Amino acid sequence: MVRPPCCDKLNVKKGLWTEEEDAKILAYVSKHGTGNWTAGLRRCGKSCRLRWTNYLQPDLKRESFTPQEEELIIRLHAAIGSRWSLIAQQLPGRTDNDVKNYWNTKLKKKLSEMGIDPVTHKPFSQILADYGNIGGLPKSRTRIGSLNRDVKNTFLIKPEPHQPQAPPAATHGFTNINNNQLMTTMAAPGIELIPENFVTNNNINHHAAADCVQESSSTTTERSFVAAMLDQVQEMFSEFANLLEDTCY
DNA sequence: AATTAGTCCAACCGCGAGGGG
DNA sequence: GCCCCTCGCGGTTGGACTAAT
Known part of the structure; x- marks a missing residue:
């Protein structure tokens, strides 16, 4: 049984946000805080929360990632995997979505070009050697x-x-x-x-x-x-x- | 100038956890 | 204990934008 989308029954708006909607969110948050996303807006509460956390929060960084941030993401990913929220907590002003997108669009590619597997963080040569050893098993x-x-x-x-x-x-x-x-x-x-x-x-x-x-x-x-x-x-x-x-x- | 391919990122989806009735 | 609801998370997608042909 597939769970129906959370907002089907509400017939709420989807898609890109307009400036007016952003203004409504900001006004709503300043009045009610971020504790409850279910009231006052014609969007799904989930969508409102996402818009706030990923885009409208006042302390978000808009500039591109620094080399230090980049290195930290790579190190943390090597240690704990794709737990983006945890990684993002180490990068003030960045959201999990930011980090995830940056990883998927830039860092994975960058590591691959450097000859490093972005999943295991091992050199491709070592992975191939490992597979060679496995293939040699009786x-x-x-x-x-x-x-x-x-x-x-x-x-x-x-x-x-x-x-x-x-x-x-x-x-x-x-x-x-x-x-x-x-x-x-x-x-x-x-x-x-x-x-x-x-x-x-x-x-x-x-x-x-x-x-x-x-x-x-x-x-x-x-x-x-x-x-x-x-x-x-x-x-x-x-x-x-x-x-x-x-x-x- | 028109079309195609590639990149990037905002937004959506499905799931699990947890709380309240 | 069960059901319903919201929240938070990671994975995925859609489409705007840019570069290449």
Whole structure:
């Protein structure tokens, strides 16, 4: 069953915004704040919120991305994947949509031209070499086996001890990056990360929570509780991966 | 000048989380 | 516990604009 579009029943306006509509939004926000997007406008509330957050907010930057911002986006993407809202929080005046668009239109292409895979952040040569190794594995299990490995690795990435370089890309699934590690590995010369943006009560999504767990918990008890829960989840995924492996073989 | 191809970004869509009744 | 609604997120699309032919 496909969920109907949220605004079908309201017969509201869609498409590009006019100056008049922008003015109405601004007036509405100045009067009522941003807490409720459902009243007072002929647009879908969702659309109003998007227009405000991506375009009308007063502190948004309009100029193009600086090299420092660019580098920070690349580093953060390598660490946490396409969690644009989290990345955007490190770039004052930029929205998740800005960052996402910039990544999709410029940075992906730029990295590819540099011979770096924008998904894994590894050099293409290394990826080809890896595939060569996989292809060299014996017999027919190869493909499924590598898939299973991928599944396992996705869920069970552990930080390499005594390795200061950035952690591996983990677009999907869990990583064990905590806030300090992120701050350490991502900080580039001339770039200052904004720690509180990783750890506010209301902006952590479930993935970010995993990344930020050690710093977001205010007491040792809370930290160990959440860490224990994460261990359990990882154990579950480990068992799942083993089960999958057994099933496929 | 007209047409085509490529780029960019604003806006939409579908989904999950969370809160209230 | 269930349903409905809103919010926030990431992925995708539409179309305006520009460059190339």
